[in-house]
Amino acid sequence: MPYAHKVSSDEKVHLKDVDSSKHDKLTKDIADATTEKLGEELSDLQDLLFEAGTHSLLIVLQGMDTGGKDGTIRCLARYLNMQGCRVASFKQPSEEESKHDFLWRIHQQTPATGQCTIFNRSQYEDVLVVRVHNLLPKSVWKKRYDDINHFENNLYDANTIIVKFYLHISKGEQEQRLLDREKDVDKSWKLSVGDWKERELWSDYTEAYEDALRKCSTDCAPWYIVPADHKWFRNLAVVETLVETLKPFKKGWHEKLVELGKEQKKELAAFRAKKA
């Protein structure tokens, strides 16, 4: 039973109706243990992806501030071999980046075959923050859903496995997290007035997210809504989704590597025969 909700193509999403505190009656301990077990499976699958070198993996993380993007990356880092995986964070575009189309800087960070890249924020900021803050006219950003779909389709055609997560927290949970951050003296530098200001635009962001989820969940690059009020359930849902996504490729990757192994053995035998 999948813990995250896979958004169907053109599904009209009402985020208010999706329970952000869902935990399927699991306790933290049981969830953590399951995550750990699935994490080991994820680890093996990434090794195969890395060694086989036929596919790449792109993980997109989006969500409201404090939604848990950083925490999710920390969780994944425990299972993913850093040699085949990196994080690309997209902040406000630099001067140089602003001189290009919105996908230019994104495209530079897409993973090569064998590699995994985690996007901390992504191309979707250009239909989220840009839309909510009216940084560009509607005529510009409304075209972008289509641009993004074509872009992701192009990656898919080049053997990129794409998994997009919307980390779903409630407005109340966000307030609690911001207040917690404020209380913790040792983390007070993480405070930001910006977060409180953005919070006032909660419903605008929600609307923008609902459109992005609806218009850009495709067979090549599905969106998953992850209940994220409970961090341990969020971790479980993300890891489970990744394992389920990669599993169908396992057999093919393994077969390729066994073939490769046979060739290596032949070559080594020839080398030894020559020396003997």
Add this chain to the structure above:
Amino acid sequence: MPYAHKVSSDEKVHLKDVDSSKHDKLTKDIADATTEKLGEELSDLQDLLFEAGTHSLLIVLQGMDTGGKDGTIRCLARYLNMQGCRVASFKQPSEEESKHDFLWRIHQQTPATGQCTIFNRSQYEDVLVVRVHNLLPKSVWKKRYDDINHFENNLYDANTIIVKFYLHISKGEQEQRLLDREKDVDKSWKLSVGDWKERELWSDYTEAYEDALRKCSTDCAPWYIVPADHKWFRNLAVVETLVETLKPFKKGWHEKLVELGKEQKKELAAFRAKKA
């Protein structure tokens, strides 16, 4: 008591005299527990480095084939937050890279402030494989020790903390690891005739390493020889060395962040007063 040996400036290193199976009478269990404890400290230190954003960290991994570079990266990945850390692997230069000086591709991968980069092989290949295989005349490669020292000094001046590890295994241990790899049907694709061929050049590589360790261990960028026959001791020594290297920066990073926190709090108070 440091587990790795820090090479002094101009120290004449005889690798044969350095015990690669050293384990200081520790058992695997005790070493693993200590590594885990130190690993948590390393994790906190990297968080501070990331948040403070005043320094960067460059970890260089070198060693004979099967020496444990990949295993060391796996160990470090458990403690380093992937958001502030990535791996750069240097293989045979590409056609494009070959058209530039030997440091060109290396320089592109050095860490920005706040970031950590782990070099899996490095600029040192250009005084190792290049020298052993006579890929270039001696007149070319012998100048490079000096070039590397200047290059690393330049990074140091830009607040890069540099730690270089030579993972030291014995020739017997290498043979055992190559044979183990061969026996493991599920890893047979990792076999490589190349590794057996390179092994025949063991003493040439040893000599080249001894020169690199001697000529390029500086105050800005010291070399550490890590006894690596026991993987668990290797992990312990690497993590310990990193913790000891970063510790002296802790107070300064923390103070900077506390200052930043105070500013954030003031700004937030002003924002709230304005709204009230």
